[in-house]
Amino acid sequence: MEETITPVLEWNLESAELAYSVIARYVEHTQVSGLIIAMLASALGEERLKSIAQSEYWQGYMASKRSIAEAKQDVERLTAILDRMKQTTES
DSSP states (O other): OOOOOOOOOOOOHHHHHHHHHHHHHHHHHHHHHHHHHHHHHHOOOHHHHHHHHTTTHHHHHHHHHHHHHTTTEEEHHHHHHHHHHHHHHHO
């Protein structure tokens, strides 16, 4: 029988900062993508935009955008946790 080795995950300041960095990049990309989509939608005009806005892809995009907006509080909590970790390690 093969023995399964479970890695020990270490959560420390370095791993927390790495997680925050990854999350921040995704949030920034999403915000930039939203701006580009708004510009493209404006260029298409209102009539052409109606059919796009009714598509399942657009509905999925809007749901994702709302989810990112709702995650703002979680990002702020993570930032506060990181700040406390930094203060603890500096002390």
